[in-house]
Amino acid sequence: MARKHDYVVAWLEVRGQRFEILVRPEYAFKYREGEEVDLEDVLWTDIVYKDSRRGLKASPESVKKAFGTDDIRRIADRILREGEIQLTEEQRRKMLEAKRRKIINYIAKNAIDPVTKKPIPASRIEAAMEEARVGIDLYKDAESQAVEIVRKLARPMRIKLARALIQAKIPPQYSGRAYSELRRIGELKKADWLPDGSLLVEREIPAGAQVEVASRIQNIARGQAQVVVKSVG
Numbered sequence: 001m002a003r004k005h006d007y008v009v010a011w012l013e014v015r016g017q018r019f020e021i022l023v024r025p026e027y028a029f030k031y032r033e034g035e036e037v038d039l040e041d042v043l044w045t046d047i048v049y050k051d052s053r054r055g056l057k058a059s060p061e062s063v064k065k066a067f068g069t070d071d072i073r074r075i076a077d078r079i080l081r082e083g084e085i086q087l088t089e090e091q092r093r094k095m096l097e098a099k100r101r102k103i104i105n106y107i108a109k110n111a112i113d114p115v116t117k118k119p120i121p122a123s124r125i126e127a128a129m130e131e132a133r134v135g136i137d138l139y140k141d142a143e144s145q146a147v148e149i150v151r152k153l154a155r156p157m158r159i160k161l162a163r164a165l166i167q168a169k170i171p172p173q174y175s176g177r178a179y180s181e182l183r184r185i186g187e188l189k190k191a192d193w194l195p196d197g198s199l200l201v202e203r204e205i206p207a208g209a210q211v212e213v214a215s216r217i218q219n220i221a222r223g224q225a226q227v228v229v230k231s232v233g
Contacts, residue, residue: 017066018050021043022043025091026095028080106142107120110146132152177220
């Protein structure tokens with residue numbers, strides 16, 4: 001039997017109507033941040049509710065009118081990205097701490113002292129964040145928050161994020177999926193469709209993420225993408 005906190009409610013209001021789905025909280029937040037998580041692992045059930053606490057399902061007609069589809073994956077994707085995820089206080093505390101650690105590790109991996117060009121220890125970053133009383137937003141992705149936090153920390157200490165520009169040419173048979181996946185994990189600096197259906201994309205990324213992003217592109221393109229990474233500081 002499922003325990004109450006094995007799942008939580010994610011909900012979105014569309015045209016004055018509330019639509020709810022039941023999700024596993026850890027997977028739901030990972031999906032929201034663009035990590036490679038299958039929606040089957042996120043969803044507790046494939047039912048769309050208007051009031052899950054009372055067990056009231058949303059009518060198929062209202063769902064189709066609100067989302068333009070009855071595909072649970074597309075519906076869940078929109079709810080998870082645009083809606084709210086309800087958590088207990090304990091769940092929220094644990095997830096905020098996990099998000100804080102993720103941001104600290106992200107900064108430590110990608111930040112340098114602009115004078116010495118050396119990395120900055122995570123312990124020093126954490127101490128600076130505590131001194132600056134930096135708040136963490138559970139619903140905002142770690143990369144965006146890290147960029148903002150580094151700007152704040154740059155006042156009392158020497159720190160900046162090293163960046164890289166990744167350019168990729170993806171064959172036509174994989175270009176559609178690649179475009180969707182890359183849009184999901186971040187804003188593209190450039191995306192051009194070639195006459196043969198190939199896709200040329202550019203995205204500025206943290207220098208420390210270049211191996212991970214290049215690997216993801218090659219996984220999508222079955223190793224057939226042409227990938228170039230350039231340092232931008």
